[in-house]
Amino acid sequence: MxxxxxxxxxxxxxxxxxxxLSYKANPFQDRNLGADKRIGLLFLNPSLRTRLSTQVAAxxxxxxxxxxxxxxxxxxxxxxxxxxxxxxxxxxxxxxxPILGSYFDILCIRTFPSLKNRDDxxxxxxxxxxxxxxxxxxxxxxxxxxxPLQSLTDIITITENRKAIQHKPKVVLxxxxxxxxxxxxxxxxxxxxxxxxxxxxxxxxxxxxxELSEAFTKGATITHSQDxxxxxxxxxYVKNWSTFKDYGKIYENDPAWMLTDEKLKxxxxxxxxxxxxxxxxxxxxxxxxxGSNSAVTQQASNRVWAAQAVISEILxxx
Amino acid sequence: MxxxxxxxxxxxxxxxxxxxLSYKANPFQDRNLGADKRIGLLFLNPSLRTRLSTQVAAxxxxxxxxxxxxxxxxxxxxxxxxxxxxxxxxxxxxxxxPILGSYFDILCIRTFPSLKNRDDxxxxxxxxxxxxxxxxxxxxxxxxxxxPLQSLTDIITITENRKAIQHKPKVVLxxxxxxxxxxxxxxxxxxxxxxxxxxxxxxxxxxxxxELSEAFTKGATITHSQDxxxxxxxxxYVKNWSTFKDYGKIYENDPAWMLTDEKLKxxxxxxxxxxxxxxxxxxxxxxxxxGSNSAVTQQASNRVWAAQAVISEILxxx
Amino acid sequence: MxxxxxxxxxxxxxxxxxxxLSYKANPFQDRNLGADKRIGLLFLNPSLRTRLSTQVAAxxxxxxxxxxxxxxxxxxxxxxxxxxxxxxxxxxxxxxxPILGSYFDILCIRTFPSLKNRDDxxxxxxxxxxxxxxxxxxxxxxxxxxxPLQSLTDIITITENRKAIQHKPKVVLxxxxxxxxxxxxxxxxxxxxxxxxxxxxxxxxxxxxxELSEAFTKGATITHSQDxxxxxxxxxYVKNWSTFKDYGKIYENDPAWMLTDEKLKxxxxxxxxxxxxxxxxxxxxxxxxxGSNSAVTQQASNRVWAAQAVISEILxxx
Numbered sequence: 001m002x003x004x005x006x007x008x009x010x011x012x013x014x015x016x017x018x019x020x021l022s023y024k025a026n027p028f029q030d031r032n033l034g035a036d037k038r039i040g041l042l043f044l045n046p047s048l049r050t051r052l053s054t055q056v057a058a059x060x061x062x063x064x065x066x067x068x069x070x071x072x073x074x075x076x077x078x079x080x081x082x083x084x085x086x087x088x089x090x091x092x093x094x095x096x097x098p099i100l101g102s103y104f105d106i107l108c109i110r111t112f113p114s115l116k117n118r119d120d121x122x123x124x125x126x127x128x129x130x131x132x133x134x135x136x137x138x139x140x141x142x143x144x145x146x147x148p149l150q151s152l153t154d155i156i157t158i159t160e161n162r163k164a165i166q167h168k169p170k171v172v173l174x175x176x177x178x179x180x181x182x183x184x185x186x187x188x189x190x191x192x193x194x195x196x197x198x199x200x201x202x203x204x205x206x207x208x209x210x211e212l213s214e215a216f217t218k219g220a221t222i223t224h225s226q227d228x229x230x231x232x233x234x235x236x237y238v239k240n241w242s243t244f245k246d247y248g249k250i251y252e253n254d255p256a257w258m259l260t261d262e263k264l265k266x267x268x269x270x271x272x273x274x275x276x277x278x279x280x281x282x283x284x285x286x287x288x289x290x291g292s293n294s295a296v297t298q299q300a301s302n303r304v305w306a307a308q309a310v311i312s313e314i315l316x317x318x
Numbered sequence: 319m320x321x322x323x324x325x326x327x328x329x330x331x332x333x334x335x336x337x338x339l340s341y342k343a344n345p346f347q348d349r350n351l352g353a354d355k356r357i358g359l360l361f362l363n364p365s366l367r368t369r370l371s372t373q374v375a376a377x378x379x380x381x382x383x384x385x386x387x388x389x390x391x392x393x394x395x396x397x398x399x400x401x402x403x404x405x406x407x408x409x410x411x412x413x414x415x416p417i418l419g420s421y422f423d424i425l426c427i428r429t430f431p432s433l434k435n436r437d438d439x440x441x442x443x444x445x446x447x448x449x450x451x452x453x454x455x456x457x458x459x460x461x462x463x464x465x466p467l468q469s470l471t472d473i474i475t476i477t478e479n480r481k482a483i484q485h486k487p488k489v490v491l492x493x494x495x496x497x498x499x500x501x502x503x504x505x506x507x508x509x510x511x512x513x514x515x516x517x518x519x520x521x522x523x524x525x526x527x528x529e530l531s532e533a534f535t536k537g538a539t540i541t542h543s544q545d546x547x548x549x550x551x552x553x554x555y556v557k558n559w560s561t562f563k564d565y566g567k568i569y570e571n572d573p574a575w576m577l578t579d580e581k582l583k584x585x586x587x588x589x590x591x592x593x594x595x596x597x598x599x600x601x602x603x604x605x606x607x608x609g610s611n612s613a614v615t616q617q618a619s620n621r622v623w624a625a626q627a628v629i630s631e632i633l634x635x636x
Numbered sequence: 637m638x639x640x641x642x643x644x645x646x647x648x649x650x651x652x653x654x655x656x657l658s659y660k661a662n663p664f665q666d667r668n669l670g671a672d673k674r675i676g677l678l679f680l681n682p683s684l685r686t687r688l689s690t691q692v693a694a695x696x697x698x699x700x701x702x703x704x705x706x707x708x709x710x711x712x713x714x715x716x717x718x719x720x721x722x723x724x725x726x727x728x729x730x731x732x733x734p735i736l737g738s739y740f741d742i743l744c745i746r747t748f749p750s751l752k753n754r755d756d757x758x759x760x761x762x763x764x765x766x767x768x769x770x771x772x773x774x775x776x777x778x779x780x781x782x783x784p785l786q787s788l789t790d791i792i793t794i795t796e797n798r799k800a801i802q803h804k805p806k807v808v809l810x811x812x813x814x815x816x817x818x819x820x821x822x823x824x825x826x827x828x829x830x831x832x833x834x835x836x837x838x839x840x841x842x843x844x845x846x847e848l849s850e851a852f853t854k855g856a857t858i859t860h861s862q863d864x865x866x867x868x869x870x871x872x873y874v875k876n877w878s879t880f881k882d883y884g885k886i887y888e889n890d891p892a893w894m895l896t897d898e899k900l901k902x903x904x905x906x907x908x909x910x911x912x913x914x915x916x917x918x919x920x921x922x923x924x925x926x927g928s929n930s931a932v933t934q935q936a937s938n939r940v941w942a943a944q945a946v947i948s949e950i951l952x953x954x
Contacts, residue, residue, distance in 0.1 A: 028354060036664060038692065048392040048414065052421050055384055056356065066691055069391060073705060074684040075913065084917040086815045091913035095925065095932065096684065099912070102937040103688050179404045276417070277393065277409035281402040289413065296413065301420040346672060366710040366732065370739050373702055374674065387709060497722045594735070595711065595727035599720040607731065614731065619738040 001313040003131055004139045005124075006146050006189070007196045013155060014197075020156050020302070020309035027060045027308070033315050034063030040104035041067045041141065044077070044126075045112040049276060049300050050141045050149065054108055057307035061315065066104070079125055093129045101134035106314055113144035113183050115248030121145060122213070137314045139307075145213075147185045150275050151193035153306040157299045158200070158235055161271050168201055169234040170268070174226055175206035176283040177253045178240035186275045187241045188216040195219040205229035209251045212244055226257060233267040235295075238274050238284055261287045271295040319631040321449055322457045323442075324464050324507070325514045331473060332515075338474050338620070338627035345378045345626070351633050352381030358422035359385045359459065362395070362444075363430040367594060367618050368459045368467065372426055375625035379633065384422070397444055411447045419452035424632055431462035431501050433566030439463060440531070455632045457625075463531075465503045468593050469511035471624040475617045476518070476553055479589050486519055487552040488586070492544055493524035494601040495571045496558035504593045505559045506534040513537040523547035527569045530562055544575060551585040553613075556592050556602055579605045589613040637949040639767055640775045641760075642782050642825070643832045649791060650833075656792050656938070656945035663696045663944070669951050670699030676740035677703045677777070680713070680762075681748040685912060685936050686777045686785065690744055693943035697951065702740070715761055729765045737770035742950055746777035749819050751884030757781060758849070773950045775943075781849075783821045786911050787829035789942040793935045794836070794871055797907050804837055805870040806904070810862055811842035812919040813889045814876035822911045823877045824852040831855040841865035845887045848880055862893060869903040871931075874910050874920055897923045907931040 003009055010016055023029065039058045041051065051067065058065040070077065077096060078089035085092065100107055109130050113121035121144040131138045140148055162169050171194055173187060187204075191212060194202045202220040204212070211222075223229050230236065238259050243249045258281075264270060272288050274296045280286055288294055321327055328334055341347065357376045359369065369385065376383040388395065395414060396407035403410065418425055427448050431439035439462040449456045458466055480487050491508055505522075509530060512520045520538040522530070529540070541547050548554065556577050561567045576599075582588060590606050592614045598604055606612055639645055646652055659665065675694045677687065687703065694701040706713065713732060714725035721728065736743055745766055749757035757780040767774045776784055798805050809826055823840075827848060830838045838856040840848070841864075847853075859865050866872065874895050879885045894917075900906060910932045914920050924930055 038695075040688070043391070046392050048386070048388075048409070049417060051391065052358070052384065052386060052418070056421050059356075059382055064695055066688065068684070068688060070684075072390065072708065073679070073687065074682050078916070082917070082922060085915040086918050090915070091684070092916050095912055095914060095916075098933045099685060099936040100688070102933070103692050103940065276413055278413060279403040279408070280396070280410050280413075281400070282404050286400060297416045297420070300417040304421065361709070364710050366704070366706075366727070367735060369709065370676070370702065370704060370736070374739050377674075377700055390708065594731055596731060597721040597726070598714070598728050598731075599718070600722050604718060615734045615738070618735040622739065 001310070001317055003137050004148060004310045004314065005127060005143065006148055007151070007193045013193070016152065016309050016313070017156050017159050019312065020152070020305035023060070023308045024302070024305040030061050030312055032062050033312055034058065034061040037105040037315065038064045038066065038103070039106045039108060039311065040100055041065060042100070042107060042109045043067070043069050044071055045110050047110055047141065049303050050110060053303035054141065054307045056304050057311055060308055061311055063311070079129055094133050097130050097133035098135055101136040104136060105318065106137050106139060106311065107134055108139040108141050110141035111143055115181055115183065115242060118247035139310060139314070142185055145185055146189040146192070148189055149303065149306050149310065150186055151189040152310065153299055153302045154190055154237065154273060155193055155197055156302045156306055157273065157295055160298070161295065165234050168199070170232055171200040171202050171235045171237065172229045172233040173204045173237045173239065174229060174259065175210050175257060176238045176240045176259065177255055177257050178279060178283060181242035181248050181250050182240050184212055184241040184244055187212055187239050190237055191216040191220060203229045207252050207254065207257065209243055209245065210241065212241070227266060230263055230266045233270045236267060236270045236272050238272060240283055258283065258285060259288055260285045261291065264288065264293060269293065273299055276300055319628070319635055321455050322466060322628045322632065323445060323461065324466055325469070325511045331511070334470065334627050334631070335474050335477050337630065338470070338623040341378070341626045342620070342623040348379050348630055350380050351630055352376065352379040355423040355633065356382045356384065356421070357424045357426060357629065358418055359383060359426045360418065361385070361387050361428045362389055363428050365428055365459065367621050368428065371621035372459065372625045374622050375629055378626055379629055381629070397447055412451050415448050415451035416453060419454040422454060423636065424455050424457060424629065425452055426457040426459050428459035429461055433499055433501065433560060436565035457628060457632070460503055462501070463503055464507040464510070466507055467621065467624050467628065468504055469507040470628065471617055471620045472508055472555065472591060473511055473515055474620045474624055475591065475613055479613065483552050486517070488550055489518040489520050489553045489555065490547045490551040491522045491555045491557065492547060492577065493528055493575060494556045494558045494577065495573055495575050496597060496601060499560035499566050499568050500558050502530055502559040502562055505530055505557050508555055509534040509538060521547045525570050525572065525575065527561055527563065528559065530559070545584060548581060548584045551588045554585060554588045554590050556590060558601055576601060576603060577606060578603045579609065582606065582611060587611065591617055594618055637946070637953055639773050640784060640946045640950065641763060641779065642784055643787070643829045649829070652788065652945050652949070653792050653795050655948065656788070656941035659696070659944045660938070660941045666697050666948055668698050669948055670694065670697040673741040673951065674700045674702065674739070675742045675744060675947065676736055677701060678706050678736070678743060678745045679703070680706050681746050683746055683777065685939050686746060689939035690777065690943045692940050693947055696944055697947055699947070715765055730769050733766050733769035734771055737772040740772060741954065742773050742775060742947065743770055744775040744777050747779055749780035751817055751819065751878060754883035775946060775950070778821055781821055782825040782828070784825055785939065785942050785946065786822055787825040788946065789935055789938045790826055790873065790909060791829055791833055792938045792942055793909065793931055797931065801870050804835070806868055807836040807838050807871045807873065808865045808869040809840045809873045809875065810865060810895065811846055811893060812874045812876045812895065813891055813893050814915060814919060817878035817884050817886050818876050820848055820877040820880055823848055823875050826873055827852040827856060839865045843888050843890065843893065845879055845881065846877065848877070863902060866899055866902045869906045872903060872906045872908050874908060876919055894919060894921060895924055896921045897927065900924065900929060905929065909935055912936055
């Protein structure tokens with residue numbers, strides 16, 4: 001593996017999942033794999049789980065991890081080719097990236113979308129420019145349209161829980177209400193990975209106008225009826241996203257889309273998943289998050305093993 | 319020791335002090351005690367000494383220390399049970415704490431009081447929720463009402479300096495002026511520890527209306543006459559705090575309460591203590607801070623050994 | 637070496653350059669030199685290259701490096717002797733520095749000038765107070781008037797590139813336009829080091845009114861004609877600075893001073909240098925930064941080896 005930006009960077013999803021589960025069983029089995037190697041974690045946006053789990057994963061592999069909050073400890077970067085930099089941006093990615101690449105063996109980058117201009121966001125300009133100019137492998141810590149470490153974690157968590165399920169599991173991604181417009185990243189990425197994995201019946205449900213890009217959802221069943229989607233579901237992934245077509249908007253925010261215990265009765269005693277952070281009693285009810293169907297803590301804990309599997313694959317390819 | 323939140327978590331204060339002094343003499347004696355263990359330092363508020371001394375202490379024990387500025391690098395946490403999270407808080411402690419507990423072997427947390435609602439602050443809701451939900455030992459880096467690592471440090475410093483004193487030392491905690499309302503934490507905690515220690519004559523002096531909670535001061539002599547308190551004092555601890563009864567206010571701020579060399583003449587050549595940061599020439603005069611009676615640098619340096627003693631006790635109990 | 641604040645702390649520039657190049661060839665040759673030693677990196681201002689390269693350098697030497705963003709993770713420091721601290725500053729350097737010195741074996745500090753009061757800035761009050769009160773060696777990560785780690789890096793880079801040049805190299809420092817008033821640090825420091833090094837023909841060119849302090853430039857040829865300066869230059873160092881005489885101003889900002897490929901034709905195929913961050917198409921054109929004459933990435937990469945050479949010298953003197 002050279003970079004880890006989307007599912008397309010993965011040859012064998014199940015092998016990567018098994019690698020992660022192997023690290024979960026024995027975290028220090030490759031404690032010297034990253035000796036004398038350094039990983040830089042660059043954040044252009046806030047982070048809790050991604051930040052900490054990636055640090056822990058790197059150190060389990062014996063790597064030095066250095067965090068840099070680009071915007072807060074540094075300054076605003078410019079990404080536009082040919083820009084006359086007389087405004088607020090202080091340094092061009094063309095100048096910063098190769099230097100960061102000279103300090104680190106692997107670079108990890110979090111860079112959210114603007115939600116202003118869809119073409120810009122969906123071109124993944126920022127992370128692609130880092131890859132183009134830094135000269136070392138790049139791991140996405142969530143980019144403008146995708147969140148692959150989250151999706152790998154999600155499939156690890158489904159794999160752990162499907163042991164109890166004899167049939168092909170039904171996985172439902174359901175839109176949920178929120179208080180502000182969020183990126184489509186987690187939903188796009190989950191759809192992309194579940195489709196590429198191909199081991200589930202995959203259903204996406206959301207209100208009208210909240211269609212995701214077909215580039216990621218193609219292959220899934222899509223319905224505007226949450227009740228229909230939830231029927232006999234084994235896993236329900238709850239997530240808000242803003243509109244894709246008329247980009248970055250909130251068209252409707254019907255609280256009826258919040259998952260509750262009552263709705264969960266329609267499922268096959270489904271595990272409920274969420275990438276966190278979650279707005280309690282807006283996206284998901286207390287009763288679900290505090291109940292035995294919730295898999296959100298298991299998911300978040302698995303972030304360490306997903307990151308460790310990915311970093312180890314890249315280290316082996318150096 | 320499971321958690322370190324107050325003096326009640328300590329079986330034997332003097333044994334803990336001796337452990338700290340042993341680390342001061344030989345910092346690396348337990349350099350492998352924390353091998354393959356991780357400590358997370360979570361800051362919801364600023365910190366200099368606490369932040370750095372705890373990192374140094376953990377690393378002296380061979381632990382990996384990872385700092386996370388929760389508010390600046392992450393987002394605002396919700397602590398209210400049942401909250402409908404449609405406002406500014408992004409993640410509930412019930413969701414964040416168990417995940418942090420899965421990433422770390424020990425969690426350290428700094429969380430200041432609001433100074434708005436006394437019942438809320440004195441219930442220690444924030445740190446108690448972290449303890450309840452994180453599943454690993456918690457060390458307070460200063461909570462809403464207490465600062466136990468500071469108090470342990472203070473007793474270490476008194477122990478070092480009492481060698482020269484043959485009698486039972488007289489310890490005075492004196493209120494000092496300040497420019498803004500401060501928590502009662504350091505004063506509460508110092509009172510609690512000195513009372514529990516029981517090896518000194520302990521006097522607290524402050525203007526009227528600045529009574530601290532009896533829960534912490536009971537056992538001390540309390541007087542509104544600073545002159546009376548200072549007489550023959552061996553140690554003078556200088557600290558501002560806001561009002562407890564009519565909560566979080568500044569009623570009077572008489573500069574006459576600032577300790578000076580002139581006042582110090584009434585003491586038994588007392589060592590002057592302060593937890594820092596100190597507002598020079600507001601709380602304490604330059605002449606005292608720059609003179610030979612000041613123990614403030616010794617105190618702050620001892621923060622490392624206090625933290626190291628506490629972390630080592632918790633590591634041994636894992 | 638005790639401190640590293642300016643060229644005056646260096647006995648033999650070429651020996652230090654060779655030490656740095658030796659680390660570039662073999663980064664881990666002294667991997668245990670800093671064992672059980674700690675270096676504190678204190679930032680009162682933003683930083684990218686300096687922050688990361690110094691961390692990497694310290695760790696190459698086996699030292700623990702701890703970063704502290706003084707203003708963001710702590711609070712504002714007071715530097716004025718005798719200040720009555722009833723304003724915005726929370727802690728005096730006289731109190732903070734000795735404590736930081738007790739936590740670390742070496743302190744590194746970045747502290748920019750105000751550009752408000754020239755006498756204050758040029759007295760280097762901040763870094764001098766740290767040195768006076770902290771009790772351990774201090775390395776400048778850029779102070780009010782100088783940036784010695786940058787200048788050492790610059791001479792390393794010139795040394796690497798002069799191998800191809802048979803004659804005494806002509807080095808030109810040219811002023812460049814910018815969008816806001818910048819410190820004179822990099823220009824002062826480069827002038828000081830190049831003059832002390834004495835191995836080049838050194839020319840400084842800038843518009844009228846942009847004279848630098850003679851304390852640093854004395855020995856250089858100074859001209860207001862950029863064309864004259866560039867003629868047959870082997871190295872062109874491009875940098876903006878604000879006015880020194882009428883302090884901290886922008887008097888003129890003629891875009892004609894921006895270096896372009898056309899102007900570069902007058903040189904001896906010169907290497908173009910800049911400390912970064914650079915405002916593209918304001919200070920330097922894309923064509924130069926993206927072309928084969930640019931040495932800016934090489935420079936920035938060399939920051940690691942400059943820092944490693946300096947830290948190793950100080951470690952040996954402890």
